[in-house]
Amino acid sequence: MMDRVIELLDVWKAYDGVQALRGLNLEVYKGEIFGLLGPNGAGKTTTIKIIVGLLKMDRGSVRVNNFDIFEEPYGYKKFIGYVPESVSLPDYLTLEEFLIYSGKIRGVPNEQIRERMNHYINLFELTDKRRALILSLSRGMRQKIAIAAALIHDPDILILDEPFIGIDPAGQHMIKEIFNERVKDGKTIFISTHMLDTAERLCNRVAIIHNGQNVASGDLKNLQQLSEVGENATLEEVFLKLTEEAKEPIIEETAERKRRGFLGLIGRKI
Amino acid sequence: MSSNIILDIYKLKIKVFFGSFRASKTSLALLAIYALGFLPSVFGFSLMITSAVKQENANIDLYVENLAAVISGFISVILLLALRGCTAYEYEQSLIFTSPVTPRKFLFASLFADLTESLPFTHPIFVLFGATVYSLGIEPPSTLMMFFLIIFFIFMLLFLKISLSILNSLYKRLWLKAMMLVFVILSLLPALAGFSTGFPLRYSLLPHPSTFLSRFLINIVYSKSSQLMDIIGLLSYFIFSLALFMFVSGKNFFQHVTYIPFVSPFDTSMRVQTLKMERTIKTFSRTGMVFTLNIESKSLLGFLMKKEMLRMLRDGSLFSVAFFYIIMTVVMSFTSISGRQGAEVPIYAFFIFFISTYSLIVPLMLVSNWRFSEFENIWIPLTSCLDPRLISKALLYDFMLIASLVPAVVVLILSVIFSISPLLPLVLISSTSIVGSSTNLYLMIKFFGKKRRSTPSFLIGWASMLLSGLLLIPTYVLTILSTYLKLNDAINAFISIPLLIYSIFIMRYFLKKTGENIINIEV
Structure with a gap:
């Protein structure tokens, strides 16, 4: 039995009356690269934000490294590193200052901050930019800095929302290498992406979510069987088949909502 | 058709401008607090004006000078705002400037939108007007005349602001900016008479729009008949600003506009x-x-x-x-x-x-x-x-x-x-x-x-x-x-x-x- 490092059970979340998650269940195991896939508005970013503590769920339970994040909202965060979809960094700090700040607020000892900071600055080829203000750096460089900051405390779980956007092919290759290295060391990578070909090659397992529900999860073989698209089908074909199928209950639900009125469905588990 | 387009653009501009207020009820509540917060000082100011007007030995000439100085202040602000040229929000560029809407239709919609958008922030002026007129017991026909005169003057200011902004953007001439600055200085110069009695320049000596308006208003307050000179003067300025507005609105200024990367001034994105x-x-x-x-x-x-x-x-x-x-x-x-x-x-x-x-x-x-x-x-x-x-x-x-x-x-x-x-x-x-x-x-x-x-x-x-x-x-x-x-x-x-x-x-x-x-x- 593999160790579960992230576990979501019946998670619900609504924004201004719009149901973003509808009883989402998800399991991520130790030492894997896990991909969260889904069409626009499926609830990927909401799921990630709940896991990292930027959003509060309305109902359900989330466990990260055996911490119930509702019971212990801070302790578990020392085991996670996070990179958001749109990276915003303090423009007024230099690259070096930002990494020091990131390390300090995560309780990393000074020596380790220095060591890891130098390592990632060299790795991402940002040596000549270490004393430059973040303001002056390109979008790709900012993304690399955000990844370096998420790794400064050597977290067990790295959570990234669309990590490859704005990064050049060489940078993408380097990041994938980092992911593979970390997985070898027993760390976990959790990514959300629209890039299905990348997910197919990179991820050990994926979950496809649609309208706030987990439509299917597993490795490519499992998904091929589940979607019945054939054993040579690509992840893209599987994804399209499963998300198309997942639309049907929603259409039925919309019809039911019309019949019963919107209030009749609030909080109902579908 | 044409008025429909103007109305549609107007509605869009208003919705975008007040978008952040529509987004939350708290914003609306805070806006109400903001609006009401001015009332005590407005009523206090109204009392001050009323007691000054009712004074037996009121110096009407001095009041004309003071009111003209205040109005000149407004004109100067408008001219200074026009100095930066014509500006447009990003959505105007992508939605309106790329559509078949003509500059004139856009400008008419902008004119009415500017007027509406300014209301939540300029309302103290109207409250002050209402309170003062009420406490002075001015007759309804005179009140209406004063009200329309103020609106007429506001339109004149908006025509001027829009026209001069566009002229600045179109021609980018230093002399135009210099001329506007000189006019601002000259407009404010007679106000110095309020600080020094020996200062020779007076608004009452100049054919300035603020002089015509203040004299017209104060004559109504004191139930005196208005001078023909003031009416002709005000009308001439209005016709001039309208003509200028019609002239510039015929020009295609869309390529010369400076873009503001916001959706509205309250954009918090x-x-x-x-x-x-x-x-x-x-x-x-x-x-x-x-x-x-x-x-x-x-x-x-x-x-x-x-x-x-x-x-x-x-x-x-x-x-x-x-x-x-x-x-x-x-x-x-x-x-x-x-x-x-x-x-x-x-x-x-x-x-x-x-x-x-x-x-x-x-x-x-x-x-x-x-x-x-x-x-x-x-x-x-x-x-x-x-x-x-x-x-x-x-x-x-x-x-x-x-x-x-x-x-x-x-x-x-x-x-x-x-x-x-x-x-x-x-x-x-x-x-x-x-x-x-x-x-x-x-x-x-x-x-x-x-x-x-x-x-x-x-x-x-x-x-x-x-x-x-x-x-x-x-x-x-x-x-x-x-x-x-x-x-x-x-x-x-x-x-x-x-x-x-x-x-x-x-x-x-x-x-x-x-x-x-x-x-x-x-x-």
């Missing part, structure tokens, strides 16, 4: 905040690079405080505070000079007044700048294992330190120059910075989360100032009493202790509340 801060960081970061964030800090609170200090240094917050107090020092020096020349001007009272006003604004400036800088960066500490309450503590300590330390230095210098006891001003500064920083930070963080973040900063600032002002009533009352009773330093020291204890109590309360809010922020 990440991109806009970043753009706004980028400029100031570029300016101030050079000086701020002398200091760096040191890894060796032992206490995390100290480290966070240093980081915020560095931000304030590099995003210009510290400079703004210092600049603010430089202005105060200059004003104080002038006040002192005029006090020595004439009658005994209570310098100490001025001193106290300026400090109490400034030290209430400074925390708001600091907290607002923090909001602009850190609006989108808050995810960084919130996804770390750091207790967010430590961030609010570090922020508050920094704000209190800056809001009290900078003015304290100024006060000490001024007290030496003017031989004034610094005790009470220092207590006043400490109290206002403690209470002001804690209430401002509390409200700003309350409006930081996903649900309320669309609330415009200026409305949050307004509510914060109001709350701080109310909580500082004990401080103000004791300070005023002490100033007028001319209490000595020993008694002042005695009353300062409960004041400071009270301020610290307020600070502790709001720090706790801020902590509760920061841990519940959703981004």
Whole structure:
């Protein structure tokens, strides 16, 4: 039995009356690269934000490294590193200052901050930019800095929302290498992406979510069987088949909502 | 068809402009507080005007001069706004300028939109008009005439503003800008007569639009028949501005417009905040690079405080505070000079007044700048294992330190120059910075989360100032009493202790509340 490092059970979340998650269940195991896939508005970013503590769920339970994040909202965060979809960094700090700040607020000892900071600055080829203000750096460089900051405390779980956007092919290759290295060391990578070909090659397992529900999860073989698209089908074909199928209950639900009125469905588990 | 397009553009512009108010009921409530907040001073001002008008030996010529000076002030503001050329929001560029809408239709829609958009902010003028007309018992036909005259004048100003902005954008001629500046100076020059009776230039001697309007209005108030010259004068200016407007609206100025990367002035989106801060960081970061964030800090609170200090240094917050107090020092020096020349001007009272006003604004400036800088960066500490309450503590300590330390230095210098006891001003500064920083930070963080973040900063600032002002009533009352009773330093020291204890109590309360809010922020 593999160790579960992230576990979501019946998670619900609504924004201004719009149901973003509808009883989402998800399991991520130790030492894997896990991909969260889904069409626009499926609830990927909401799921990630709940896991990292930027959003509060309305109902359900989330466990990260055996911490119930509702019971212990801070302790578990020392085991996670996070990179958001749109990276915003303090423009007024230099690259070096930002990494020091990131390390300090995560309780990393000074020596380790220095060591890891130098390592990632060299790795991402940002040596000549270490004393430059973040303001002056390109979008790709900012993304690399955000990844370096998420790794400064050597977290067990790295959570990234669309990590490859704005990064050049060489940078993408380097990041994938980092992911593979970390997985070898027993760390976990959790990514959300629209890039299905990348997910197919990179991820050990994926979950496809649609309208706030987990439509299917597993490795490519499992998904091929589940979607019945054939054993040579690509992840893209599987994804399209499963998300198309997942639309049907929603259409039925919309019809039911019309019949019963919107209030009749609030909080109902579908 | 044509009027439909104008109406559609008008509706779009209004919806976009007031978008942030539509996004949350809180914004609307704050806007209502903001609007109502002006009423006491408007009614007070109306009473002042009424009593001046009803005076038996009223100097009508002087009133015409004063009103003309005020109207000239409005004209000058309009001309100065036109100096930057024609501006358009990004959505206007992508939606309207790429459609078959003609510049004239766009300008007509903009004209009515400008008028509507200004109403929530210029309403005190109309309230003042209504209150004054009512208390003076002016007949309805005369009231209507005055009202339409004001509207007529506002249209004239808008025609001028739009036309001159477009001319500036189209021709980009230095002489045009110079001419407008000269007109602004000439418009304001006769106002100097109010300060010196020997000044030869008077509005009544000039064929200025403000002279015609003020004379027309004051003649109505005093039930005198209007002079034909004033009517012809006003009409000529109106026809001129309308003709200019029609002329420029026939030009295709769309390619010459300067784009504003906002959706509306109240746009609080990440991109806009970043753009706004980028400029100031570029300016101030050079000086701020002398200091760096040191890894060796032992206490995390100290480290966070240093980081915020560095931000304030590099995003210009510290400079703004210092600049603010430089202005105060200059004003104080002038006040002192005029006090020595004439009658005994209570310098100490001025001193106290300026400090109490400034030290209430400074925390708001600091907290607002923090909001602009850190609006989108808050995810960084919130996804770390750091207790967010430590961030609010570090922020508050920094704000209190800056809001009290900078003015304290100024006060000490001024007290030496003017031989004034610094005790009470220092207590006043400490109290206002403690209470002001804690209430401002509390409200700003309350409006930081996903649900309320669309609330415009200026409305949050307004509510914060109001709350701080109310909580500082004990401080103000004791300070005023002490100033007028001319209490000595020993008694002042005695009353300062409960004041400071009270301020610290307020600070502790709001720090706790801020902590509760920061841990519940959703981004």
